[in-house]
Ligand SMILES: CC(=O)SCCNC(=O)CCNC(=O)[C@H](O)C(C)(C)COP(=O)(O)OP(=O)(O)OC[C@H]1O[C@@H](n2cnc3c(N)ncnc32)[C@H](O)[C@@H]1OP(=O)(O)O
């Protein structure tokens with residue numbers, strides 16, 4: 001299928017009607033979360049994928065705003081025909097709490113004072129960011145996400161999601177990230193923060209109404225950080241030792257090398273789109289991030305239920321593959337269904353924004369390998385054998401279903417009754433369920449692939465399969481409707 005763009009998009013805003021209690025114990029009032037969505041939420045509400053952005057990202061992950069020179073930051077992955085296929089999935093991308101692109105952060109108005117928060121904004125954590133995202137997801141009437149995916153700090157949010165809300169996420173894709181910030185990562189963040197804080201125009205965070213903010217400090221912070229997003233090899237590839245607009249070095253402190261020019265460009269470009277206080281708060285949240293419990297990652301991952309696809313980048317020295325291998329081992333130790341892939345790239349950390357081919361391949365494979373448990377309706381009304389036929393018909397009408405599993409006292413499957421069986425009961429004058437239900441029921445297991453289930457349905461000309469466990473107890477039900485919604489490509 002041809003890969004396309006989601007086209008023209010717009011950012012929307014979710015205003016929380018309740019206060020947001022933070023991990024620190026502080027409370028934020030009137031929180032707004034900026035978000036974008038791509039694709040349509042299906043009837044069963046089981047095709048939603050949440051995309052989480054990295055340090056300097058925003059809600060605009062794909063498509064084009066009117067004023068855009070470039071599309072959203074994950075255009076390589078999101079859109080018709082791509083791994084995050086907007087024809088199949090309902091994709092949600094929100095700007096983090098603490099950010100500066102529409103969500104509540106230090107540059108927002110503090111409702112208590114009517115002025116910008118500045119440093120009165122409470123310190124937030126990755127857990128708080130995820131808590132705010134959960135409120136957004138609930139506001140969109142979604143109980144369970146098909147997947148959560150993100151790179152770098154976005155990957156931290158992915159891991160936090162499956163730790164904080166294990167029942168709300170079926171699949172998780174953490175990319176180029178870690179389960180706890182290392183001393184080296186904290187060190188780079190602190191240098192960046194000091195660059196901002198020591199800029200006199202930072203003014204203790206009070207600069208929004210001043211003519212000049214801490215531009216130099218923020219640009220310097222980005223220049224340092226940007227080096228960590230590249231690799232030595234990619235810097236050689238991009239610049240070598242090329243000089244900038246000169247044939248010889250100048251023997252002074254003016255700009256000699258192309259790489260210097262590039263870093264200055266990146267620093268200046270950053271100042272135009274980012275807020276220095278947000279940078280301080282977000283890097284702090286990254287530093288605090290640690291999913292281990294009592295020093296043990298295995299313990300921290302104890303309650304995870306999601307399937308996980310880890311993606312590391314071989315040239316990423318900021319979030320090196322070893323850190324993700326630790327995540328892999330801790331998940332394995334908890335019997336989590338987890339796979340590990342390592343992208344081959346010279347780009348370094350930022351490869352998660354650039355390696356479209358490999359990323360699409362790994363993410364698409366992980367998402368499309370859909371199992372019964374990913375799609376099944378767990379809220380199935382199973383009925384007992386002695387139920388009156390009229391009550392069965394009423395239940396079908398109330399639940400808008402045409403199939404009901406019949407179970408014994410222990411929820412073990414005895415048969416299945418369909419709307420067609422009920423018509424038959426009238427035509428043939430039957431009075432009990434036992435006479436009309438199908439007893440040799442074709443079933444499937446929760447870990448059976450959708451391919452295998454579709455084949456069973458086709459071969460037997462049926463449109464519904466009960467999902468049973470090893471003891472034949474009913475776990476859910478799966479219908480052709482659910483499958484066709486997901487696999488409609
Ligand atoms: C989830 C998120 O993380 S969202 C945030 C992601 N976005 C960013 O981080 C934005 C800044 N980062 C970047 O641009 C990243 O390098 C990437 C990964 C997004 C893009 O990487 P690449 O496509 O390899 O671009 P590259 O790093 O070469 O930078 C290109 C820019 O540098 C400029 N540039 C290149 N060489 C030089 C030079 N010698 N002197 C001055 N400028 C230069 C280019 O003109 C180009 O400018 P533009 O971005 O305004 O078009």
Ligand SMILES: N[C@@H](CCO)C(=O)O
Nearest residue numbers: 054055056057152229
């Ligand atoms: N380029 C990314 C790197 C951090 O992961 C960003 O600016 O968010």
